[in-house]
Amino acid sequence: MANHTITVTVNGGKEYLDVPSNMTLLRMLREKLALTGTKNGCEAGECGACTVLVDGEPVNSCMMLAVEADGCEVTTVEGLADQEKTLGVSENPKGLSTLQEAFVEQNAVQCGFCTPGMLISAHALLERNPHPADDEVREALVGNLCRCTGYLRIVQAAQTAAEETRFFPKNLVSNTTDPVGKSVPRIDIHEKVTGAAVFADDMQFGPGLYYGRLVRSPHAHALIKRIDASKALELPGVKAVVTGRDVNARIGLYLIDRPVFAIDRVRVVGEAVAGVVATSEEIAEQATRLVEVEYEELPAVFDPVEAAQPDAPLLHPDMGEYEVANFIFPQPGTNISEHFKLRKGNPESAWPKCAAIVEGTFRLPQIQHVPIEPHVAVALWEHSTMKGSGAATSGSVTLWTCSQSPFAQRDLISQSLGIPHGDLRVVSPYIGGGFGGKAGVSMEVYAVVLARAVKGHPVKVRMTREEEFITTTARQTLVANTKIGCDAEGNLLAMETEYYFGGGAYNDYGVNIARAAGYSCTGPYDIPNVKGDSYCVYTNLPIGSAMRGFGMPEIHWGIEQIMDQLAEKIGMGPAEFRRRNCVRTGDTILTGMEMPAVDLPACIDKVTEAIGWDRRSAVPSAPHKKRGQGIAIMWKAPAMPPNPGSSAIVRFNEDATVNVEIGAQDLGQGAFTVIAQMAAQALGVPYEWVRVSVPVDTRYSPYEWQTVASRITWTTGNAVKAAAEDARRQILEIVAEHWGEDIQDLDIKNGKVISYKSELEQPLENMVIYGLPNENFEGWKGGPIVGRGKFMPTYVTNLDSETGQGTRAVVHYTVGAQAVDLEVDTETGQIDVLKIASAYDVGKAINPDLVLTQIEGGAVHGMSSAFEALKFDEQGQPLNPSLVDYRIATSVDAPREIQGDIVETPLEDGPWGARGVGEHVMVQTAPAIANAIHDALGIRFNDLPLSAEKIFLALEEMEL
Numbered sequence: 001m002a003n004h005t006i007t008v009t010v011n012g013g014k015e016y017l018d019v020p021s022n023m024t025l026l027r028m029l030r031e032k033l034a035l036t037g038t039k040n041g042c043e044a045g046e047c048g049a050c051t052v053l054v055d056g057e058p059v060n061s062c063m064m065l066a067v068e069a070d071g072c073e074v075t076t077v078e079g080l081a082d083q084e085k086t087l088g089v090s091e092n093p094k095g096l097s098t099l100q101e102a103f104v105e106q107n108a109v110q111c112g113f114c115t116p117g118m119l120i121s122a123h124a125l126l127e128r129n130p131h132p133a134d135d136e137v138r139e140a141l142v143g144n145l146c147r148c149t150g151y152l153r154i155v156q157a158a159q160t161a162a163e164e165t166r167f168f169p170k171n172l173v174s175n176t177t178d179p180v181g182k183s184v185p186r187i188d189i190h191e192k193v194t195g196a197a198v199f200a201d202d203m204q205f206g207p208g209l210y211y212g213r214l215v216r217s218p219h220a221h222a223l224i225k226r227i228d229a230s231k232a233l234e235l236p237g238v239k240a241v242v243t244g245r246d247v248n249a250r251i252g253l254y255l256i257d258r259p260v261f262a263i264d265r266v267r268v269v270g271e272a273v274a275g276v277v278a279t280s281e282e283i284a285e286q287a288t289r290l291v292e293v294e295y296e297e298l299p300a301v302f303d304p305v306e307a308a309q310p311d312a313p314l315l316h317p318d319m320g321e322y323e324v325a326n327f328i329f330p331q332p333g334t335n336i337s338e339h340f341k342l343r344k345g346n347p348e349s350a351w352p353k354c355a356a357i358v359e360g361t362f363r364l365p366q367i368q369h370v371p372i373e374p375h376v377a378v379a380l381w382e383h384s385t386m387k388g389s390g391a392a393t394s395g396s397v398t399l400w401t402c403s404q405s406p407f408a409q410r411d412l413i414s415q416s417l418g419i420p421h422g423d424l425r426v427v428s429p430y431i432g433g434g435f436g437g438k439a440g441v442s443m444e445v446y447a448v449v450l451a452r453a454v455k456g457h458p459v460k461v462r463m464t465r466e467e468e469f470i471t472t473t474a475r476q477t478l479v480a481n482t483k484i485g486c487d488a489e490g491n492l493l494a495m496e497t498e499y500y501f502g503g504g505a506y507n508d509y510g511v512n513i514a515r516a517a518g519y520s521c522t523g524p525y526d527i528p529n530v531k532g533d534s535y536c537v538y539t540n541l542p543i544g545s546a547m548r549g550f551g552m553p554e555i556h557w558g559i560e561q562i563m564d565q566l567a568e569k570i571g572m573g574p575a576e577f578r579r580r581n582c583v584r585t586g587d588t589i590l591t592g593m594e595m596p597a598v599d600l601p602a603c604i605d606k607v608t609e610a611i612g613w614d615r616r617s618a619v620p621s622a623p624h625k626k627r628g629q630g631i632a633i634m635w636k637a638p639a640m641p642p643n644p645g646s647s648a649i650v651r652f653n654e655d656a657t658v659n660v661e662i663g664a665q666d667l668g669q670g671a672f673t674v675i676a677q678m679a680a681q682a683l684g685v686p687y688e689w690v691r692v693s694v695p696v697d698t699r700y701s702p703y704e705w706q707t708v709a710s711r712i713t714w715t716t717g718n719a720v721k722a723a724a725e726d727a728r729r730q731i732l733e734i735v736a737e738h739w740g741e742d743i744q745d746l747d748i749k750n751g752k753v754i755s756y757k758s759e760l761e762q763p764l765e766n767m768v769i770y771g772l773p774n775e776n777f778e779g780w781k782g783g784p785i786v787g788r789g790k791f792m793p794t795y796v797t798n799l800d801s802e803t804g805q806g807t808r809a810v811v812h813y814t815v816g817a818q819a820v821d822l823e824v825d826t827e828t829g830q831i832d833v834l835k836i837a838s839a840y841d842v843g844k845a846i847n848p849d850l851v852l853t854q855i856e857g858g859a860v861h862g863m864s865s866a867f868e869a870l871k872f873d874e875q876g877q878p879l880n881p882s883l884v885d886y887r888i889a890t891s892v893d894a895p896r897e898i899q900g901d902i903v904e905t906p907l908e909d910g911p912w913g914a915r916g917v918g919e920h921v922m923v924q925t926a927p928a929i930a931n932a933i934h935d936a937l938g939i940r941f942n943d944l945p946l947s948a949e950k951i952f953l954a955l956e957e958m959e960l
């Protein structure tokens, strides 16, 4: 490849560079200049994460060759503040541009992966249109995808920056004492708006870095007859080819069913059958096409109900040999990997008493998480074997990756490959969105096994956007057959349901999703007679796995539509029907457990008030449009094994600033911020004194099970609170002894120990490291203060395998309600969601504004999910694995308004009463939209997605 010398001005500095003719501007910025603020989300011009200014115009740098930038001026996020100075703006003491400051002010950042591109596009807009209207901002940002925020705050930030007189050094809240319950700024926001936040793909590994690419199956189901890698190995630059013969191991969490590389058969298009290591990504990719694999095709099955039949093609003949958790019940000899049974009361005897019965079959397709940051993993296997490791093939191994669960990854990979846990180190920097897709192990193990083949060299494996869609994981399909009945007064009497989750080729996490759907199968309703069967079934589709909501969005889709139909049948309003039947504190719920304290009626009241439920007067915006409102409620428990632990360490520095060490991750949800707030509150120091150590590193961070199930505020929060209280106790003991006072009379406030009795004061500075001396400066007491804390919920009990009954099925439930106001264009079938009102009982909002950001982002995620679907042809070939063909909500799709509300019924074992709310916020958006569409058109849609075409055809049929 010919090289060219170019001259380009980047962020005001002249650069003279030698670049290959095929190198993109994006790669030049990231690889030649280490300007990693510009992100790679797709390398296909579809996501906008790579947006930079070239001669003042926003461009997707992944679509422009570096040679085309010869002689140009390029501005990246790192140069945004300086760019403003050249426009005559005085220097901001925080080093931020007006726009960056506005993003901070509006809390317009979550994971931060889209943020640099958003900032550049918004900056370009403000340069040409200093006072844009809402619609103009949305249009300008339509090419910049964000999966986290819901866009509204980004639009507001752009408008706020426009309103300001071209510089507004605002005083953000500072020196925040007693921060729990206050909307303090995100702890990570400065790094994220400047491009300084380091994500896995941004880490630099030097010239010894090799690249891995994977050879993938073209078939949905086939036997592997032969693999010949000889031609690939002859290609210059290829260092190794690894196949299932080299790695005869399975990996998994609940059901260990997935071979690292396919060994004897493939079960889904895109399954990895071999991996190639080479000196460049291009050579590795080229080599994958030289690996010859001979297949013998087998019949495939894609529908979970068909797959559950006895005569279906059998996908895992050896299922009976798989290791499985003791609460999962696979059925060897079938494709059923889990069957959870729930039996309560006697539905058969209740049906005759029902005044109204509604039943239906509801189908949901696979959808994808679509984090804007694709999966990346880099592994390095050292040459040296650690003494005493006992593993002949082992050296010390490091895996750098964007992981929601670094400790679980360490555990699963260690077990699978026989690496002692102490020899495998997993490092996870910032994550560009996860939504469950970066939990457990998906592609990360490939980096490890490929690196083992080239010890001493780090090997990077990075998913393309196409691979991200079909080869990482997806939300499972569901076919739900559900029947519910109520009496004439609207009291629910009985429910029978069958949930068939299509778990895809490997069902590891999926079996626990089916289980969670089983023990929560009624949704948030008190129903005395229930028969529920929840199955997870193998199909020849992408691996189904955890996704925001963990089975709850899927089951609520049908339940919440049936509730509307029952209400209509007996002449009751949908909101009133839900108030009457929703679960309340102390109810004996379907598993026999007593419902912990929550206030779901308060959530319903808040959203009906916010949406104007009882005073509807709004008319459609055009004669060919119809307007409707819908409501839906939800519940969700953290779905976990009974022993997921969290731990934390709180360390003081000389100046009394504090480092909090945790193993939990911040995926954008704000975990690090609330952890810092809790530590500060418990210690009695200002919030600004607290740092949360990044990256999470299994060698140095204390143990955390996984950042999943919306559990971090609760579990890690409890561990941090305990660690801070431990440190606080140590401090008070030292000072009490020093002053000769009773510890009960002392407190720590604003970084000082105070005595309510003697009114003495002792600043924490220095004493938290050096201790305190006696009067003669001898006989020092104390020493470096380090607090330790842990938390594990020990009270969850097993459930009876035939009835699903037990004392305590889950730790707790989070509940909430949403109401939607929308318009349907009857000429096109297009839906325009105008407003979403959303309220959740979070126990205690540690940071109310962060809760609202979760609600807003989740509502748009939930809205988007109603229109998304992974599509496959009859052979299981993916039809839409790109961000063009698989559309997620853009800035123009986001509702005009989202009103979030918070209810606070303290959780008994929550820190300050708090419980998590990250996943819950998208659970019931899709059914609320379906109910609103029915309100507008009188048409019910049982199957997702709600495509405009489907709605248009239904309208034609109805002649509306």
Ligand code: FES
Binding pocket: 039, 040, 041, 042, 043, 044, 045, 046, 047, 048, 049, 050, 051, 060, 061, 062, 063
């Ligand atoms: S990385 Fe360039 S548009 Fe996605």
Ligand code: FES
Binding pocket: 109, 110, 111, 112, 113, 114, 115, 145, 146, 147, 148, 149, 372, 432, 433, 668
């Ligand atoms: S904050 Fe936009 S993608 Fe995460």
